[in-house]
Amino acid sequence: xxxxxxxxxxxxxxxxxxxxxxxxxxxxxxxxxxxxxxxxxxxxxxxxxxxxxxxxxxxxxxxxxxxxxxxxxxxxxxxxxxxxxxxxxxxxxxxxxxxxxxxxxxxxxxxxxxxxxxxxxxxxxxxxxxxxxxxxxxxxxxxxxxxxxxxxxxxxxxxxxxxxxxxxxxxxxxxxxxxxxxxxxxxxxxxxxxxxxxxxxxxxxxxxxxxxxxxxxxxxxxxxxxxxxxxxxxxxxxxxxxxxxxxxxxxxxxxxxxxxxxxxxxxxxxxxxxxxxxxxxxxxxxxxxxxxxxxxxxxxxxxxxxxxxxxxxxxxxxxxxxxxxxxxxxxxxxxxxxxxxxxxxxxxxxxxxxxxxxxxxxxxxxxxxxxxxxxxxxxxxxxxxxxxxxxxxxxxxxxxxxxxxxxxxxxxxxxxxxxxxxxxxxxxxxxxxxxxxxxxxxxxxxxxxxxxxxxxxxxxxxxxxxxxxxxx
Ligand code: PHE
Numbered sequence: 001x002x003x004x005x006x007x008x009x010x011x012x013x014x015x016x017x018x019x020x021x022x023x024x025x026x027x028x029x030x031x032x033x034x035x036x037x038x039x040x041x042x043x044x045x046x047x048x049x050x051x052x053x054x055x056x057x058x059x060x061x062x063x064x065x066x067x068x069x070x071x072x073x074x075x076x077x078x079x080x081x082x083x084x085x086x087x088x089x090x091x092x093x094x095x096x097x098x099x100x101x102x103x104x105x106x107x108x109x110x111x112x113x114x115x116x117x118x119x120x121x122x123x124x125x126x127x128x129x130x131x132x133x134x135x136x137x138x139x140x141x142x143x144x145x146x147x148x149x150x151x152x153x154x155x156x157x158x159x160x161x162x163x164x165x166x167x168x169x170x171x172x173x174x175x176x177x178x179x180x181x182x183x184x185x186x187x188x189x190x191x192x193x194x195x196x197x198x199x200x201x202x203x204x205x206x207x208x209x210x211x212x213x214x215x216x217x218x219x220x221x222x223x224x225x226x227x228x229x230x231x232x233x234x235x236x237x238x239x240x241x242x243x244x245x246x247x248x249x250x251x252x253x254x255x256x257x258x259x260x261x262x263x264x265x266x267x268x269x270x271x272x273x274x275x276x277x278x279x280x281x282x283x284x285x286x287x288x289x290x291x292x293x294x295x296x297x298x299x300x301x302x303x304x305x306x307x308x309x310x311x312x313x314x315x316x317x318x319x320x321x322x323x324x325x326x327x328x329x330x331x332x333x334x335x336x337x338x339x340x341x342x343x344x345x346x347x348x349x350x351x352x353x354x355x356x357x358x359x360x361x362x363x364x365x366x367x368x369x370x371x372x373x374x375x376x377x378x379x380x381x382x383x384x385x386x387x388x389x390x391x392x393x394x395x396x397x398x399x400x401x402x403x404x405x406x407x408x409x410x411x412x413x414x415x416x417x418x419x420x421x422x423x424x425x426x427x428x429x430x431x432x433x434x435x436x437x438x439x440x441x442x443x444x445x446x447x448x449x450x451x452x453x454x455x456x457x458x459x460x461x462x463x464x465x466x467x468x469x470x471x472x
Contacts, residue, residue: 009260013268015340016243016252018187020273022337023110024241026198026330029277030284031304034297036233037225038217038285042278044226044234049274052459053238054444055451056416058266059423060244062435064253065262066427070344071096071247072352074254075418078426086426092418097348099246099415102407104341104364105371106400108171110302111334112164114327116153117306121313121323129310131291144292146311150303154379161376168368171335175342176361187336194329195276197322202282205290205312214286217294228466235463236408241273243337245412245419248344261440280305287312302400342368375400391469409467413460420456429453 006012033041067074075093079086127133133145138152154160174183205211239245256262288297288308313323342364350360378385378399387402388394397405423432429449436442465471 005255005257006260007257009257009265012252012256012260013265014188015184015255016249016265016269017272018184018191018336019248019252019340020241020243020269020337021191021276021333023107023114023330023334024237024337025273025277026280026333027110027114027302027305028240029237030281031300031302032233032237033218033281034285034288034300034304036230037222038297039219039221040223040225041230041234042218042281043221044230045238046274048231048234048238049242049270051447051451052235052416052456053242053244054266054270055448055456056239056244056419057242057249057270058262058436058448059419059432059452060249061253061256061262061266062432063419063422063427064250065256065258066435068254070251070254070347070351072348074250075422078422082426089418089421089426092415092422093247095411095418096245096247096250096415097344097352099407099411100248100341100344101367102371102403102411103240103246104338104345105368106375106403107334107338107341108168108368108372109160109164109375109400111167111171111331111338112160112162113154113306114331114334115167116159116163117310118324118327118331120149120153121310121320121327126310126314126320126323128314130314131311133314144307144311146307146314147303149310150306154303154376155383157377157380160379161373164372164376167335167338168365168372171338171342172361172365174335174339175346176358180339180343183332183336183339187332190329190332194326194333195279197326197329198276198279198283201312201322201326202279204316205283205287208287208290208312208315210290211286213294214289214297215282217289217297218281218285228462228471232409232463232467235460236405236412236467239412239416240408241277242270243340245415246344246407247348247415248340251344251347259439262436263440263442263444283312284308371403375403393469405467410464413464413467417457417460417464420452420460424452 006015063074067077069077072093075090079090129146131144134142135145135148136142137148143151174180243249284305285297288300288304291308291311309326310323313319345364346357346360349355349363350357374382382399385399386395386397387399388397423429429452433445437445
C-alpha cells in the first residue's frame with residue numbers, strides 16, 4: 001500500500017487485487033463451496049456478488065476517495081455536524097477497523113500451514129500423499145495418508161506454532177522495513193503464473209476418473225441443498241474475499257486519484273477475485289469427489305486444500321515440482337493479502353492511539369501472537385474449548401472456526417450495515433453517484449441504488465439473525 005497515492009489506475013487495480021486475491025480464494029472458497037452443496041453455493045455467491053458485493057465494493061472505494069481517509073477518519077468526516085442517530089453512525093468506522101484485527105492472527109495461522117506444505121511436499125516422497133495410501137493416526141484411527149498427515153500436523157503443538165511464527169516474522173519484517181512495494185512488484189509476475197497454473201491443474205483434474213460427478217456437483221445447483229446457512233456462508237465469504245466490510249477498500253479508495261476511473265477499476269478487481277475463486281473451486285472440488293466421492297466434499301473443512309491438492313500432485317509424474325511451486329505461489333498470494341491487513345491495523349492503531357508507527361507494530365505483534373497461539377492450541381491442548389457452545393448449532397466449533405465465523409458472519413455484516421446507512425442516509429446516493437460518475441459512464445448505477453436502498457440492509461439483518469442463531 002502506498003501512502004502518497006497510486007500513480008496510475010493500474011497501480012490501484014493491482015494493489016487492490018493483490019489484497020483481494022489470497023487465502024480467501026484458494027483455501028476458503030473451495031471448502032465452503034464443497035461443504036455447502038457445491039452448485040447452490042456457487043450460484044448464491046454469484047448472485048450476492050453482483051448485488052451486495054459489487055455495491056459495497058464500489059461504495060467503500062468511493063467513500064475513501066471522497067474523504068481521503070481510512071475507515072475511522074472517513075466515517076468521522078462524513079458524520080461531522082450530524083446529530084442524533086446519523087451522528088452516531090460514526091461508530092461504524094471503528095467496527096470496520098476492528099475486523100482486520102480479528103482476521104490477521106488466524107490468517108497468519110493458515111499462512112503458517114501453507115509454509116509448512118511447501119516443505120511437506122518437498123520433503124516427503126510424493127507417493128506418500130497418493131489417494132490410496134492409508135495411514136494409522138496417532139490416536140489409532142485410520143485415514144487416507146494425506147488427511148492423517150494434515151490432522152497430525154495441526155494437532156501437534158510445536159510445528160504449527162513454528163510455521164506460524166515464521167510466516168508472521170516475515171510479514172512483520174516486510175511491514176516494519178517498508179518493503180511492501182518490493183513484494184508487490186514480485187507479485188505482478190507471480191500472480192499471473194499462479195493463475196495459469198490453476199487453469200492447468202483444472203484441465204488436468206477434468207480428466208481424472210469420476211471427475212464428471214464432481215463437476216456436476218460444483219456447477220449444477222441442487223435446490224434441495226439450499227438453506228439460510230448457505231446465504232450466511234456465501235455472504236461471509238464474499239466479504240472476506242473482496243476485502244470489504246473491514247475498512248480496507250476505504251483505505252485503498254483514499255489513495256486513488258480523482259481522475260481515475262473508479263467504475264472500471266472496481267469491475268476489474270471484482271472480476272479477478274471471482275475468477276481466481278471460481279477456478280480454485282474447479283481445481284479442487286472435482287478432485288475431492290473423484291478421490292473420495294460426494295460425501296468427502298460435503299464433509300470438507302479447513303483442511304481441504306491441504307489434503308486434496310497433495311493427492312492431485314501425487315497422481316502425475318512431476319507432480320512434486322508442481323506441488324512445491326503451487327504452495328510457494330499460494331504463499332505469495334497469502335503474503336500480499338496479509339500485508340494489506342497488517343498495514344491497515346498498524347495505521348489505524350498509530351493514528352487513533354497517537355503512538356509511533358514502531359510502537360503500533362509492536363502492539364500488532366503482541367495481538368497476533370496472543371490470538372494466534374490460542375488459535376493453534378485450539379487443535380491440541382485447547383481442543384475441548386468451543387467458545388460458541390451456548391448456541392446449539394455451533395456446539396462443536398473450534399477456535400479458528402469461531403474467529404472466522406465471528407469476523408465474517410457477524411462483524412462484517414454489522415460493518416456493512418453501517419456502511420450502507422452511511423451511504424444512503426448520511427451522504428446520500430446522489431452525492432455518491434456524482435463522485436463515482438464524475439469521469440465515466442456507469443451502467444450499473446441503477447442496480448447499485450436499488451441494492452443500497454432496499455436490498456442490502458434488510459438482507460444483512462436477516463443474515464445476522466440467522467448467523468447468531470436468533471432465527472432458525
Ligand atoms: N481478501 C483476502 C483473501 O481473499 C483476505 C483479506 C481480508 C485481505 C481482508 C485483506 C483484508 O484472502
